[in-house]
Structures are given as structure tokens and as C-alpha cells.
Amino acid sequence: MLQRLGRRMGKLTAGWHFVIPWIDSPRTYSWRYYKASTNGRLELINFKGRKLISTKTESMDFPKQDVISRDNARITLDAILNYRISDPVTMIYSTQNLPYMLSKLLQAQIRNAAGTLDVDKIVDDTTVLSGIQASLNNVTSKWGVTIEKVGVQEVDTHDLRGALAKRKTAELNNKEVIIKAKTDKQTTIVRAEGKRDELIRVAEGQSQQTVSRARGEAQAIINRANAEARSVQEIARVVSASGEDPTSYLLAVKYIDVFGKILLYQNTSVEFLPAQAAFLLTSKGLGLSTIAGNRARQ
Numbered sequence: 001m002l003q004r005l006g007r008r009m010g011k012l013t014a015g016w017h018f019v020i021p022w023i024d025s026p027r028t029y030s031w032r033y034y035k036a037s038t039n040g041r042l043e044l045i046n047f048k049g050r051k052l053i054s055t056k057t058e059s060m061d062f063p064k065q066d067v068i069s070r071d072n073a074r075i076t077l078d079a080i081l082n083y084r085i086s087d088p089v090t091m092i093y094s095t096q097n098l099p100y101m102l103s104k105l106l107q108a109q110i111r112n113a114a115g116t117l118d119v120d121k122i123v124d125d126t127t128v129l130s131g132i133q134a135s136l137n138n139v140t141s142k143w144g145v146t147i148e149k150v151g152v153q154e155v156d157t158h159d160l161r162g163a164l165a166k167r168k169t170a171e172l173n174n175k176e177v178i179i180k181a182k183t184d185k186q187t188t189i190v191r192a193e194g195k196r197d198e199l200i201r202v203a204e205g206q207s208q209q210t211v212s213r214a215r216g217e218a219q220a221i222i223n224r225a226n227a228e229a230r231s232v233q234e235i236a237r238v239v240s241a242s243g244e245d246p247t248s249y250l251l252a253v254k255y256i257d258v259f260g261k262i263l264l265y266q267n268t269s270v271e272f273l274p275a276q277a278a279f280l281l282t283s284k285g286l287g288l289s290t291i292a293g294n295r296a297r298q
Contacts, residue, residue, distance in 0.1 A: 033099035073119035090144030
């Protein structure tokens with residue numbers, strides 16, 4: 001950032017620029033903040049008189065922070081912040097010690113977000129705290145800084161570790177029981193559906209077999225009736241050709257057939273009557289002897 005006699009002139013990008021010595025000078029800035037080192041200790045970062053401003057995305061690992069959840073549980077969060085200086089001019093003239101400002105702002109937002117969540121929710125899904133990115137951007141946009149990501153690397157629940165571990169184990173056991181029950185239920189359903197389909201197929205097969213048998217028997221009856229009709233027609237033709245009454249002949253044949261079947265029964269006999277006396281005997285058996293006698297006298 002170039003200044004002329006202490007007044008802002010503009011920013012210098014990459015390339016050649018002409019400046020007036022002792023009149024034009026760059027605007028410098030200083031940062032002083034703490035960051036978490038690899039061995040878990042806090043490391044002081046302190047530099048002064050910087051002239052160049054990087055617009056690349058940078059990551060800052062802030063010290064761990066104790067917060068209180070909505071259910072009054074004390075937990076420690078290890079948060080990390082990715083940010084980028086989008087407007088160097090605004091940043092250098094509106095902020096002083098930007099990392100320290102970001103650290104305090106992040107702490108306040110994390111406390112507010114954790115206070116609205118239960119401890120188990122924070123432990124199970126740390127991404128719920130990522131929602132503070134929008135609220136951070138609302139503030140840092142005035143500084144010429146864009147927050148690209150807020151993440152939680154570690155959640156320390158201190159004395160609640162054992163209780164949360166037991167709860168997690170119980171939840172896993174419950175899920176296992178539920179999954180097994182659903183599997184057994186599905187297996188039972190599949191078996192029942194298979195048995196049902198088998199019964200349906202057997203019933204359909206039996207029904208088809210019965211229909212086929214009935215059709216065969218009906219066709220056999222039709223064939224026998226047709227054969228008998230052709231036989232009767234042929235007999236009637238031959239009898240008619242010989243000058244006889246085909247009806248009397250066919251009735252005689254039926255009588256003989258019926259007599260043959262009657263004689264098959266035990267203790268059964270057949271008596272033949274003269275045709276002239278058949279009417280009289282029949283009338284007497286029916287109680288018509290008086291009428292028959294009157295007719296005889298006449």
C-alpha cells in the first residue's frame with residue numbers, strides 16, 4: 001500500500017512502479033497473536049513493519065477454548081479458521097492486528113453457537129458449528145476479509161468421556177437390535193410371500209388340471225353322443241330300407257338293453273305279458289277294473 005506524505009495513494013500490484021524517495025512510502029502493518037504449536041503449547045507470533053499483503057487463503061490454528069453447552073456441560077474445542085484478504089486496502093486501514101481480532105471474534109461466535117447445542121450434538125457432529133461462518137463473514141466483510149471455512153479439529157469432553165462412551169455404545173447396540181429386527185422381519189415377509197406364491201401356483205395348477213379334466217370328460221361325452229347319434233342314424237337308414245319302422249326297432253333294442261340291466265340285480269325277474277292283456281292288467285293294478293269291466297261289457 002503506497003502513501004504520499006502520509007496520505008493514501010493506492011495499492012501497488014506486481015510489476016514496475018515509480019515512487020518518489022522520502023515522499024512516497026509503503027504503509028506497514030504489525031501482527032501479534034498466539035497460535036497452537038505442534039507440541040500443544042502456545043506459540044507467540046510477533047512481526048512488525050510488514051509491507052507486502054498476501055491475498056492467498058491462510059489457515060490459523062487458534063488456541064483451544066472452553067465453552068459451556070446448552071445442557072451445562074463443560075467442553076473444550078480446538079477450532080481452525082481459513083480466511084483470505086479480499087480487499088487489502090480496506091484491511092490495512094480498518095484493522096490493527098487482524099489475527100488477534102479474528103481470534104476474539106471466533107471465540108465469541110463459538111461460545112454463542114455451543115450454548116445453543118447439547119453436548120452430544122456437538123460431539124456427534126462438529127459440522128453444526130460451521131454455521132458460524134456466515135455470521136463471521138458479516139463482520140469481517142467490513143474489514144476486507146472473507147472467511148472461507150470454520151472447522152473443529154477436536155472436542156474434549158473431560159469428565160463426560162465415560163458417560164458419552166457408554167451412551168454411544170448403548171446407541172450402537174440399539175441400532176444393532178433394530179437392524180436385526182428389521183432383517184428378521186424382512187426375511188419373514190420374503191418367506192411368507194414365497195409360501196403364498198407357492199400356494200397360489202399349486203391352486204392355479206389344480207384348477208387348471210380340474211378344468212382340463214372336465215373339458216376332456218365333456219368332449220368324451222360329446223364324442224360318445226355323436227357316435228351314438230351316427231349309429232342310430234345308420235340303423236334307422238338300414239331298417240327303413242328293409243321296410244320296417246325304425247322307431248319300433250330302436251325301442252325294442254332299448255327294451256332289451258334295459259331288461260339286461262334289470263336282470264343284473266339279485267332276486268329280480270321279468271315276466272312278459274301278451275300285448276292284448278297288458279292294458280287290462282295294468283288298469284287293474286291302478287284300480288281301474290270297474291271302468292275296464294264296463295268297457296268289456298260294451
